[in-house]
Amino acid sequence: MTPPPSTRLRVAAINFLNPAPLMWDFEHPPRAAHLAERYTLHYTQPSLCADELLAARADLGLIPIASLTPGLAIVPGCTIASLDEVRSIQLIVKSPHTLGTVKTIAADTASRSSLAYAEIIFRKFLHTHPAFIPAAADPIAMLQQYDAAILIGDPALLVLESREAIEKTVGPCQWIDLAHEWRTRTGLPWVAAVWAVRPEVLGSPGIAATELTEDLEASRNHGLAHIEDLVQEWIPRINLSASAIRHYLNHNIHYRLDPDCIRTIELFRRYAAEADILPPLPRLRFL
Numbered sequence: 001m002t003p004p005p006s007t008r009l010r011v012a013a014i015n016f017l018n019p020a021p022l023m024w025d026f027e028h029p030p031r032a033a034h035l036a037e038r039y040t041l042h043y044t045q046p047s048l049c050a051d052e053l054l055a056a057r058a059d060l061g062l063i064p065i066a067s068l069t070p071g072l073a074i075v076p077g078c079t080i081a082s083l084d085e086v087r088s089i090q091l092i093v094k095s096p097h098t099l100g101t102v103k104t105i106a107a108d109t110a111s112r113s114s115l116a117y118a119e120i121i122f123r124k125f126l127h128t129h130p131a132f133i134p135a136a137a138d139p140i141a142m143l144q145q146y147d148a149a150i151l152i153g154d155p156a157l158l159v160l161e162s163r164e165a166i167e168k169t170v171g172p173c174q175w176i177d178l179a180h181e182w183r184t185r186t187g188l189p190w191v192a193a194v195w196a197v198r199p200e201v202l203g204s205p206g207i208a209a210t211e212l213t214e215d216l217e218a219s220r221n222h223g224l225a226h227i228e229d230l231v232q233e234w235i236p237r238i239n240l241s242a243s244a245i246r247h248y249l250n251h252n253i254h255y256r257l258d259p260d261c262i263r264t265i266e267l268f269r270r271y272a273a274e275a276d277i278l279p280p281l282p283r284l285r286f287l
Contacts, residue, residue, distance in 0.1 A: 007206050008040050012052045012061035014193075015043040016153045017238060017245065018080050018088060018253050019062055020230050021223030022195075022216070028229075031222070035215060038207055046111045046153075046193060059201040060212070062193050064113035065265050066278055073287040075195040077217040079257040081264070082190045086179035087252050089114045089190075090156040092139060093148045095172040100126055106135035106142035110152045113192050116272050117178055118150055123275045125185050143170040150178075154238055157248065161240065188264045189254060197287060209287050220255050 013023060025031035026041055039060070044052065050067030052058035060075075068074070089111075093102055102122075107115055115132060122128050135142050135149070139159045142149035143166070151159050159166065160175075167173055179190035195216055202209050223230065231245045238245070254261075265284060272278035 008038055009059040009197075009201060009207055009212070010057070011039045011041045012049040012058035012063075013041055013043050014046050014049065014062050016046075016088075017157070017234055017248065018153070019193075020234065021227070021249060021253075021255060022062065022078055022080070022220050024223030024226060024230075025215070025219035028222075028226075031219070035219075038211075038215070046113075050112075050196070053196060053198060056198070060195065060197045063196045064111050064193050065191055065268060066112040066116045066272070068194075068196060068265075068269070068281055068284070070281065070285060071198070072196040073199045073285045074257075075197055075213055075216055075287050077213055077257055078195055078220050078255060079191055079261050080193040081254040081257075081261050082179040082183075082192075082252055083254050084180055084183050084189075085177045085252060086190060086192075087160060087177065087248060088153055088156045089117075089178040089192075090151045090159060091118060091148060091176040091178055091181075092143060092151070092159070092166075093174040093176065094143045094146075094170055095174070097147045098174070099176065100128060102128070102130045102147045104146040104148070105130050105132050106146040106149045107132045108137040108150055108152045108155060109134045110137070110155075111192065113268075114150065114152045114178065116277050117182055117190070117268070119277045120268070120271045120275060121178070121181055121185070123277070124271055139166050140169050143173070157244070158239060161244070186264070186267060188267065189260055191261045191264045191268070194257060194265070199285075199287065202287075213287065224255065 049061035050063040137155035182190045269281045273280040
């Protein structure tokens with residue numbers, strides 16, 4: 001029998017390519033049936049996961065680090081990060097502009113963290129204040145109207161495959177990987193998202209904190225052991241070659257929340273607070 005919903009954690013997840021290894025056990029046998037006794041799962045945009053947590057419509061979410069609050073606890077172990085180039089966060093600057101002369105940026109709003117990283121780079125490191133204008137993830141339309149465009153997640157991966165056609169329409173562009181830009185300026189990895197939980201939902205009669213951490217880490221480990229299976233699953237879902245998907249999952253994304261990633265979250269939140277981009281987060285709260 002399926003346990004009543006009150007004893008299962010409501011999970012807000014992301015249906016992008018990059019979290020696919022983290023979700024392996026939730027979506028594949030033999031563990032999926034067991035986890036369905038503990039969790040109910042639904043998919044949404046990264047920027048909406050935190051909204052659902054804070055509104056108590058979800059108990060656990062894979063949320064942007066920009067959305068962490070003092071009331072949410074980070075679940076140790078897992079992350080979506082990159083040690084250098086991530087490829088799925090692209091800042092495209094239309095000629096003749098450079099990073100230092102950009103004044104208007106069309107911004108895909110799928111991830112709050114990615115936009116906050118971009119604002120930090122401009123305000124803290126370049127000492128400029130371009131305007132960020134929310135826009136649909138259409139690179140040609142974005143660049144025809146504004147000096148630059150930010151694309152996030154799967155749309156960013158796809159525009160890289162269409163780079164020549166885009167420049168043929170809008171002219172030469174500078175393509176900037178925001179994760180690499182952050183790494184170059186700070187020496188730290190770029191971190192996008194972590195699992196966060198409302199701590200008050202854990203414990204009797206539901207799931208203990210140790211069980212939650214173990215479930216999420218096991219799912220990640222099994223996902224990383226099944227990269228080839230994920231490649232085959234995603235070929236029909238995204239217009240990328242098998243080699244591009246494989247390289248992205250194996251080399252562009254880092255899935256372990258190690259000490260350097262934690263330092264990144266702390267520095268990112270400090271810089272964002274100093275620039276009035278995000279509210280202060282005095283300390284990180286871990287489960």
